[in-house]
Structures are given as C-alpha cells and as structure tokens.
Amino acid sequence: MSIELKNISKKVKGHLHIKETSLTFEPGYFNVLLGETGAGKTSLIKLIAGLDGCSTGQILMDGEDVTALSPQKRNISLVHQFFVNYPHMKVFDNIASPLRVAKMPKSEVEGRVEEAADLLQLRPMLDRYPHELSGGQQQRTALARAIAKESRAIFLDEPLANLDYKLREELRAQLPELFSGRGTVVIYATSEPEEALLLGGKTGLMSDGIVTQFGATADIYRNPVNLTAAEVFSDPPINTARIEKKGSEAVMAGGVSMTLSHAAKELDDGAYILGIRPNDVLPAKNKATDIEIIGNIRVTELSGSQSSAHFSFADENWVSLAHGVHPFDIGENHAFYINIAKCFFFSVDGQLVAQGVNNG
Numbered sequence: 001m002s003i004e005l006k007n008i009s010k011k012v013k014g015h016l017h018i019k020e021t022s023l024t025f026e027p028g029y030f031n032v033l034l035g036e037t038g039a040g041k042t043s044l045i046k047l048i049a050g051l052d053g054c055s056t057g058q059i060l061m062d063g064e065d066v067t068a069l070s071p072q073k074r075n076i077s078l079v080h081q082f083f084v085n086y087p088h089m090k091v092f093d094n095i096a097s098p099l100r101v102a103k104m105p106k107s108e109v110e111g112r113v114e115e116a117a118d119l120l121q122l123r124p125m126l127d128r129y130p131h132e133l134s135g136g137q138q139q140r141t142a143l144a145r146a147i148a149k150e151s152r153a154i155f156l157d158e159p160l161a162n163l164d165y166k167l168r169e170e171l172r173a174q175l176p177e178l179f180s181g182r183g184t185v186v187i188y189a190t191s192e193p194e195e196a197l198l199l200g201g202k203t204g205l206m207s208d209g210i211v212t213q214f215g216a217t218a219d220i221y222r223n224p225v226n227l228t229a230a231e232v233f234s235d236p237p238i239n240t241a242r243i244e245k246k247g248s249e250a251v252m253a254g255g256v257s258m259t260l261s262h263a264a265k266e267l268d269d270g271a272y273i274l275g276i277r278p279n280d281v282l283p284a285k286n287k288a289t290d291i292e293i294i295g296n297i298r299v300t301e302l303s304g305s306q307s308s309a310h311f312s313f314a315d316e317n318w319v320s321l322a323h324g325v326h327p328f329d330i331g332e333n334h335a336f337y338i339n340i341a342k343c344f345f346f347s348v349d350g351q352l353v354a355q356g357v358n359n360g
Contacts, residue, residue, distance in 0.1 A: 001027050001061070001062050001152055001153075001183055001184065001185055002024055002025065002026045002027070002060075002061075002062060002185065003024070003025040003048060003059070003060070003061055003153060003185050003187075004023075004024045004025075004059070004060040004063075005021055005022055005023045005024070005025075005048070005057065005058075005059055006022055006057050006058040006059075006060065007020050007021070007022055007056060007057040007058070008020070008021055008022075008047055008054045008056065008057030008058070008059060009021065009054065009055050009056045009057060010043060010047055010052060010053075010054060010055050011055040016209055017040065017043045017209055018040055018043050018044055018047060018209050018210075019208075019209045019210040020056065020057070020210075021044070021057075021210065021211055022057075023204065023211060023214055025153075025185050025187055025202075026185065027182075027183050027184055027185050027186070028180075029176075029186075029200065029201035029202065030175070030176060030179075030186050030188050030199040030200065030201035030202075031185065031186060031187045031188065031201060031202050031203075031204070032187075032188050032189075032190060032195075032196045032199055032201060032202065032203040032204065032217065033045070033187065033188070033189045033190070033203075033204050033206055033211075034190055034191070034192075034193060034196045034203050034204070034205055034206065034232060034233065035191065035205065035206030035207055035232055036191055036207075036232070037191055039191075039206040039207050039208065039209070039232075040206050040207075040208070040209040040210070041157070041158075041189040041190075041191075041206055042157055042189065043209070044206070044211075045078070045155045045157055045187065045189060047059070048153070048155070048187065049071050049074070049076050049078055049153075049155055050066070050069060050070055050071040050073075050074050050076070051071060051078075054067060061074060061152060061153070062152070074152070074153070075149075075151050075152045075153075076151050076152060076153045076154070076155065077098075077145070077146035077149050077151040077153075077154045077155070078146075078154075078155045078157065079139075079142045079143055079146050079154070079155070079156045079157065079159045080142075080157050080158075080159065081157060081158040081159055081160070081161040081162050082162065083130070083135065083138035083139055083141075083142060083162075084142055085130040085138055085141050085142060086130070087129065087130050087131060088129075089129070089130075090126065090127055090128060090129055091117075091122060091125050091126050091127070091128055091129075091130070091133070091141050092113055092117075092126040092127065094130065094141050094145060095113045095116055095117065095122075095126075095141065095144045095145045095148050096109050096110075096112075096113045096148070097145065098145060098148075098149045099112060099113070099148060099149065112148040112150070113126075113144075113148055115148070116144040116145070116147040116148040117144055119144070119147060119178055120140040120141075120143055120144045120147075120178070121140070122137065122140055122141060122144055125137055125141075135162065135163055135164070135167065136163055136164075136167040136170070136171065139159060139160070139162075139163060139167075139171070140171075142159075143159070143171075143178070147178065147179075147182075150182070150184075151184060152184065152185065153184065153185040153186075153187065154179065154184055154185070154186050154187070155187050155189075156175075156186065156187070156188040156189065157189045158189055158190055158191065159171075159188075160172060160195075172195060172198060172199070173198075175188075175199065176199060176200070176201075192235065193221075193232075193233050193234060193235045194235065196217055196233070197217060197218075197221060199217070200217055200218070201216075201217055202214065202215060202216055202217060203215070203216075203217040203220050203233075205220065205224075205228075205229045205232045205233060206232070207228050207229075207231075207232055212225070212226065212228055212229050212232070213225050213226075213229045220233060221233055223352075223355070224344070224352060225351070225352055226346065226350045226351050226352055227240070227273060227275060227346045227350035227351075227352075228350060230275055230344060230346075230352075234277050234278070236278045236308070236319040236321060237278075237319070238275045238276065238277050238278075238344075239275065239276050239277070239278060239281060239316070239318040239319060240273050240274065240275050240316065241253045241254070241273070241274050241313070241314055241316055242271060242272075242273060242274075243258075243271070243272050243273070243274045243345075244270070244271055244272075245260065245264075245267055245268075245269050245270060245271075245272060246269050247269070248260050248261075248265050250264075250272075250274075252274060252293075252314065253314035253315065253316070254293065254313060254314030256291060256292075256293050256314075258291050258340055259340075260340070261340065261356075262354075262356070263345075263354035263355065264340075264343070264345050264354040264355075264356065266354070267345065267353060267354055271348055272345050272346060272347060272348065272353070273345070273346040273347070273348060273350070274343055274344070274345060274346075275343065275344040275345075275346060276338050276342055276343050276344070277342070278308070278318075278319040278320055278321035279321045279322070280338060280339060280342035280343075281318065281319070281320040281321070281336050281337075281338050282320060282322050282336065282337050282338075283307075283309065283320055283322055283326045283328075283334065283335070283336055283337075284322075284326075284337065285337045286337065286339070287339060289339070289340065290337040290338065290339055291337065291338050291339075291340060292335050292336070292337055293313055293335070293336050293337075293338065294313070294333050294334070294335055294336075295309075295311030295312060295313040295318060295320075295333070295334055295336055296311055296312045296313075296331065296332070296333050296334075297309055297310075297311050297328045297329060297330055297331060297332050297333075297334055298310045298311055298312060298317070298330070299330070300328040300330065302325060305323060305324065306321060306322065306323055306324075307320075307321075307322050307323075307324060307325055307326040307328070308320065308321045308322075309326070309328045309334070309336075311334065311336070313336075318336075320336050339356070340356050341356035342356050343355065343356045344356075
C-alpha cells in the first residue's frame with residue numbers, strides 16, 4: 001500500500017491554499033507533515049482523505065486513481081486534535097461504529113473492538129460513555145476506532161495537541177508501536193519539531209501551502225535545503241545573522257570574526273546568512289575554537305532541566321537553549337559561545353550553500 005500525489009493543488013477563490021505537490025507516502029513508518037499553524041498541513045490532509053477536491057493533479061492509492069472517490073470509498077480513518085466521539089454511544093459502540101456501517105459480522109466486530117481496546121488499554125472503559133472518560137481516554141477511543149477499522153490510510157491531524165504534557169508524552173511514545181506492522185499508510189501532522197524527531201520515519205516540511213523538503217526525518221534535520229526548511233525544523237527558531245566572507249575569514253554582524261573551514265572556507269567571497277540552532281548557542285565555552293558573542297539578556301526561562309535565554313545580538317533576536325540551570329539577569333550583557341561546526345551557511349536568497357562539519 002502506498003499513496004502517491006501527482007501534481008495536486010488546491011485553489012480557493014483564486015488563492016492557492018496548496019501549491020502543486022508531488023509526493024509518495026509509504027507504510028512501515030510515520031509520514032510526518034511538520035509546519036506552523038496555517039502552513040497547509042490540514043488542507044493537504046483533507047485533499048488526500050477526499051474531504052476536499054483537488055484543483056489539479058491525481059491521488060493514487062496502491063496505483064488506483066482515487067482522486068474522485070469519497071472518503072468512505074478510499075477506506076481511510078481520520079483522527080483530529082479534538083475528541084471526535086459519538087456522545088450518545090458507549091466506548092464499545094464508538095469503536096465499532098465504522099465496522100457496523102461496513103456490515104461486518106457481529107463476531108468480527110467484537111474481535112476487532114476488543115483487540116483495539118486492549119492495545120489502547122481501554123477494555124475497562126468499554127461500557128462507559130465519552131463524557132465519563134478523561135481527555136486521554138477519549139483520544140484513545142478515537143485512535144482505537146481508526147485501528148479497528150483497519151483502513152488503508154490513517155491521518156492523524158495534531159491528535160495530541162489538546163492533551164496535557166504527561167498524556168502527550170505517553171501516547172507519543174506508543175503511537176509508532178500501535179501502527180507498526182499493519183501495512184497502513186500513516187500521515188501525522190504536527191507543528192512541533194521535537195515531535196517529528198521523536199516519531200522518526202519521514203518528514204515533509206510545510207510552509208505557505210507547499211512541501212519544501214521531504215525525506216528521512218533525521219536527514220532533513222541535519223541537512224535542510226534552505227533557510228525556510230531550517231526555520232520550520234527549529235523550535236525555538238533558528239538564530240540567523242548576516243556575515244561577510246573574505247578568504248578564510250568571515251565577519252558576523254556585530255563585528256565578531258571567525259575562521260572558516262571545510263565547505264564554508266571554499267565559498268566565494270561575499271555576503272551570506274549564518275544560521276545556528278538555539279541548542280548550539282551555549283552560555284559556557286566547550287572548545288577552544290568556540291566563537292564568543294555578547295548578547296543583552298531580554299527574557300529567560302527555566303523549563304525542567306533546560307535554561308533558555310532570549311537576547312539581542314547585532315540588532316537580531318537570538319535564543320540560547322542549554323541543559324542545566326544557568327543564571328541570567330534581565331538587561332545584563334552575557335557571553336555566549338557558538339561552534340562553527342554547528343553552523344549553516346545560506347545565500348542571501350536563503351539557499352543552503354555550506355554547513356559546518358559534524359552537524360548533528
């Protein structure tokens with residue numbers, strides 16, 4: 001089973017909501033759509049699921065053209081971020097509803113519902129109504145319904161967004177295992193880069209209605225094709241600064257100079273944009289070659305075992321994200337250190353032209 005998109009697009013009142021897109025989604029792992037709110041993730045899912053019609057192009061499922069078919073005839077399941085369950089039905093009947101619509105024998109319905117309930121630890125709740133469940137249990141019910149249906153494709157549109165932190169962590173860890181080995185294409189939409197990394201598989205980076213890059217999640221994280229892709233796959237946002245290269249040296253905005261190496265050293269002289277992720281901007285020096293910059297602290301935050309500091313540097317707003325507890329005072333000037341091996345180098349129009357070594 002696979003889903004192939006051939007030059008699909010969606011135009012509404014003359015405006016392109018989804019720009020021409022060609023992709024192939026395969027089973028066996030999560031296919032993640034990653035982008036900010038409004039990037040087009042839900043719109044693309046609606047096209048693939050058949051909830052909206054395409055303006056151009058074709059959608060193939062296992063080689064079959066399903067572009068004109070209804071969602072029911074495509075045999076898909078969709079799980080939203082909101083708990084979509086039938087309030088007048090008990091959990092058992094909620095899970096069984098699509099199977100009964102398909103007129104499956106009673107014994108098969110019972111077997112599938114119980115199997116899905118066991119997978120999602122819902123068996124003790126089968127005789128309850130949705131309003132008697134917690135938020136996590138309600139979302140588990142929606143997931144169980146999708147699993148029991150044994151659809152050709154399952155679309156998960158930010159399914160954990162409305163759960164508390166603990167439940168999100170718990171379900172996020174379970175999801176890959178729940179869908180493994182089922183031969184189902186799983187497409188998962190999220191706005192959280194960390195979630196994409198944890199789920200693994202393949203990721204499509206979305207921005208302004210188009211998939212800017214698609215491939216193995218870890219590869220895309222390490223090798224963004226352009227600044228837009230790097231921005232999508234960075235939370236907090238990637239730090240950027242203008243640099244002027246001359247020979248093997250470069251001067252960053254703010255007068256900070258650095259010695260370039262490897263591919264960056266071979267670039268033509270001229271202006272570039274340097275990018276570095278917040279977790280590679282540290283308040284303490286790790287290596288003798290680390291480059292020191294001085295930033296004025298604007299906002300600080302301690303979250304679990306991480307310290308973040310928002311600071312101004314050379315008329316830019318930068319962020320440092322470091323493990324451990326680091327004291328910062330608002331308004332103070334503080335030294336931060338960056339490793340040239342962790343830097344990306346973009347042309348002034350945003351295309352990746354070089355990156356530091358060991359950029360993992």
